[in-house]
Every structure is written in structure tokens, then in C-alpha cells.
Amino acid sequence: MTRILLIEDDAETAESVIAELADRGFEVQWSPDGIDGLDRARSSCPDALIVDRMLPGMDGLTVIEALRKDEVGTPVLVLSALGAVDDRVRGLRMGGDDYLTKPFALVELVARIEALLRRPTDSRETTLRAGPLELDLIDRTARRGEREIDLLPREFRLLEYMMRRSDQLLTRAMLLEEVWNYKFVPATTNLIDVHMGRLRHKVDGPGEVQLIHNVRGSGFLLRVRQ
């Protein structure tokens, strides 16, 4: 069972997060302050950490810094009410792996934790495979089984990202940040949906099993495990 340590001083937030993560099959430990949190992170070796930035006792970033100094590589998701881009950059620079601004959707939190736990290994292979899909990273060509898929560069980039994270929920915010390098929320809220619609149209041909799924209200999923 995957164990997660949550260091968060607000009891109500912690309660919701713990309940949600428990529903998804995680075992969650909770620590309400920085010093205690650091102790637990050192002693119990969790698989992932969720750390709030503002903590009594010891600041969240200091906790992460201390852990990284001990060469603990556990993935860390930083939670913060500070949404400014500079704060985000600082959070990531101090050793956080991902940064989520409060208030956040629980789906978003879970999706990001799962993404952190299953980080794609940077394969040296030139061909990427997921289910019936095959990407040639050198020739920039895509196939589904025998069928050649004609993709625009931006579609290729999106499909590559999804194939590296197949069977994981990818939220719109994650896609914007990772694929389009957006550091802000675009005014057109369905931006991702339009792009995804195009891609799905090409990937899932008529009569074929649907691979790209729209998870209502949360994001998208490339399902290859049936």
C-alpha cells in the first residue's frame, strides 16, 4: 500500500485530503506542524509527501530543504496559498516536485500525487508504446496498430505526454503547464478540450476502442489497460 505523509496545519483541509486519498487506496499519515512532520518523514519513509508552505514550527520549504540535504528523494507536492509565480518557482527550486495553489480541487491533488508516484522513466528508447499506440520519437510518426495517424506537431507533443502517463488522470491544469507551458489560466476555458477533441478524433477512429477518455469535471485519461 502506498503511504503518504501529509504535513498541513489546517485540520479541516487535512481531513478532506485524508478522506479523499484514503478513498483512492492510499495510507495517509498526518502531521500538523513542520518539526513533527520532518521527524516523521525521516522515521517512516513515506512514498510521497504533501507539504503545506506555511507551517507552525518550521516552514514547509525548510522541511523540504532539510530532507533534500539528507538525500531523501521522496517526491514532494507543495501546497500553498501563495499563488504568485515567483513563489511557485521558489517552491520548486527548494526541492518540491510539484506545486499546487490553494484553493485546489481534490481531484487535482490526487491526480498530481499519482503523477508524482508514477513518474515516467526517461527512457532512451526511440519508440514509445502504450496499448495499440506507437510513437516513433525520431521520425515523429504515430501508429495505432497498423493504422498510420497523421498528427500535427502540437498533437504529437500532447499524445507523447499522455502515453508517458497512460492510465493516469491528467487534469487540464497539468496539461496546460506541461504540454503548452502555460503559466496562467487562459481566458478561453475550453482551450484544452478543443485540442483534445482534435487528437481524439485522430486517435480513436470509427469502430475502434476508445482510448482517450474525458473524465467529467476533472480532465482526461489515456486508457490502455482494459
Added chain:
Amino acid sequence: MRQFHFIRSNTFLWALAVAAAFALFVVGLFAFIYWKIDDYLIVRSDRMITTQIDFLARLPSARRVNAITDHLEQDSRGVQYAGLFDAAGARLAGNIERVPQELELDGVVQGVRLDRITQSTDHDPVVRAGARRLEGGAILVMGRNVDETREISSVVGQALALGLLPAFCLCLLAGAGLSIRAQRRVEEVNQRVRRIVAGDLRERLPQDNVDDPFARLAGIVNGMLDEMETMINALTGVGNDIAHDLRTPLTRARLALERGRTHAATLEQLHEVVDKAVAGIDQSLAIVTALLRLAEIENNRRMAGFGDVALDEILREVCDVYEPIAEDKNVALGVAIDREVQVWGDRDLLFEAVANLVDNAVKFTPAGGMVRLELVSADKTALVRVSDTGPGINEQEREAVLRRFYRSDKMRHTPGVGLGLSLVAAIVKLHGFRLIICPAPGGRVEILVSTGATRDRAPAPQSRIARHARLDRT
């Protein structure tokens, strides 16, 4: 008590000190003059006495008595004294009673008291005299009244009284006057500042049309007050707008939840209600997030991410992102770049600005229309132009669209937070570029960027005037 306040004031004390120093100096000067003149007169009379003694001593003794008598008769002012005594000290001629005891008989002239034959009643005159024993044993005493120095001292004293006293009084008056004037101005400023503190933001400091430091200071403070008034007014307006815009989605969420609580019979219905509520809350959050971003950019804290940015790449990327959206709307989106352009800036922010402009253009262009994204480069500047075949922004609305939350009435039904253009404006300002909104028909917004020597440039200070202009109009 306020009238006497000035006595304790700094200006007055300084005037007093200057007056005192001036008086001391003048007194010193007069004393010096007096001392010098006195000295000169004494030296002169001493010389005369010595000459007379020498002259008389050389005369044969028979002619001395006559000579002395003549000498005294010629002295109409009665300032000359002379006496000839025999060896025993008995008077032979002259107007001196007896040989003064303190006088040495060596001819050296000194200050002395003389017993005169005709004593004038008023006072003992100051006398310089010398005595010498002549051949044959007779004693010659010659003297001279040097009372003139007293006259001089009285003249000097009068001059002092006539010159110094009025000058001193004038000094005090000027000091008091200046002090009262300064006091009055400070008091007036004080009262006006109190009114400003109490909330009257339109109050200004008195600014007479003279070019003195005080007026200049008042000018500076007034400039600051102008700026602050503008900002506070803008803030108040923004506060109202925020409250207004947040209320709409929150009201929707509230209504949905309220109805859902009483009417939802099945789980699906409940889900639907909750989704609606969450959507409402998400929109409120989006507004708050956008506002925070705007504040962050406007507060100039984001210079850290500056570097060399390829504008042409940004344009291509934005075009790439928006192509499918435009296509769905049946709007043609084209990009034209005449050559590569590098600017000094924050890549993410510039991307955001261009994306916002394109987003707007695509949103407001009706089906069948066209949106063009151009990069026109000149010598040291370049122009990012986003033009469309939509309705454009008319004259009256051009300033207003930069205001937060402004949405043209025609566009009320289109989704969006209404912060897009103000965000663009803030980003452009941060970079020291210029945002140009071209008149309708057809939408055209341009960003004038500078490409040469951008690294040393601070953000343009012209924004203040622009903001003034904007507020004057609202």
C-alpha cells in the same frame, strides 16, 4: 497664545542670534575705531608738546616768559597749558599752579593731573604733559588738554545709538515677520493636511505662484496627492467591481445549492446541483486569481524572470494554440512575421499578453471573419499587431477597456472574467512597452516593443500620465 508662538520658533531665534551677532560686531568695530582715534590724537598732542618744549628750551631765558605768554594768548580754545618755574618751583609764567609731582623732569610726555590757575568748574580735564629742567635750573612744563577723545567717544556712542539700535530692531522685526509668515504657512498646511487625513482627498496644499522652496515642496506634495487620489479612486472603483463580479457566480452557486437541497430527489439531480455550485465557485476563484496576478504584475515584482525572448516564436506558439479554437468558430487565424525579433522581457508574461489579445480577437470575431497576428519590425522597435474583422473598440470605450472588469455592454453575454486587457496593459507597462488600441471598424490592438538596448531600460514612467487621463474621463 498663538501670537507669541513665533518667539519660540526657530526662524525667530535664528533672527535673534543674527541680530545679536551683528550688534556685537558693530560694537566691536566702533570700539576699535574709538581706540585707534584716541591713540592717534594722543600721539599727535605728545609730539606737539615735545616740539613746544624743544622750541622753548632753545630760546634764551629772557624771552621765555614772553614766548609762553604769547603761546597761551594764541590758544583761543584754552586747551594749551604751559608753566615756567624757577629752580625752587616758584611760578614765573604760564597758567599752571605748580609742577605736578608725578611728572619726571626729562621731557617725556605722560598723562597727568594739572593744577591750573583758572580752574574751570565742571571737571578735571584729561591732560597730557611733559616737563624739562632748562639750562639755568628753571623748569618748563608744557601740557595739552586731550579731552577731545571724550567728545569722540560721545559721538561714537551717539552713532551707535542712532545706527545700531534701529538696525537691531529691524533685525528683530524681520525675524519676527518671517517667523510669523512661516508659522502661518505651516499652520495652513497643517490644517489642510488634517482635512486630507480626515478623508477629504481633493484638498491640496497652498501653492503660491512664487518659486521658493516652500512652494516647490508644496508642489511636490500636491503631485503625490494627485497620484494617491487617482490610485485610491481607482481602488475604490475596483473594489466595487470585484464585489459586483464576484456576486454573480456566487449567487448562482447559492441558488443552485438552495434549490438542490429542497428539490433534488435523485442522486443524479444532486450531482448536477453540486456541479453547478462548484462551477460558480470556480468562476469566483478564477476572478480572485486573475486579480492577484494583476496585482503581482502591477507591483513590479516580476523582473526576476527577464531574459532574451524571441517574439516571433511566441507569436507562432500562440497561433498554434489558438488555431483549433479559431477553426471551430470558423474564423481564419493567420500569422505573418517579417523577421526574427528579440526583446528583453519575461517570456511567460509576453506569451500571456499575446495569448490574451488573440483570445479576445477570436472571441469577438464573428464566424467567417479573420484574425491576423503580425510582427512588423523596424530599426529599434517592433510592432506586435493583432487585428480582426470583429466589431473593434469604439472611441468612447478605448480607455475603458483597460479598466478592470470592463466589458462592453454588447459583450455582456460572452464568458470571461473581464480582466484580460488590463492584464495585457499591466504586462506591457512592466516591460516599458506601449499598448495601442486602434479605432474601429475592425479590432486592432498593437504592442510597440523596443528591441534595441533593452537591457538597461527601466519600465516607462509615462504610465502615470496615461492613468490620469484615464481617470479624468471616468
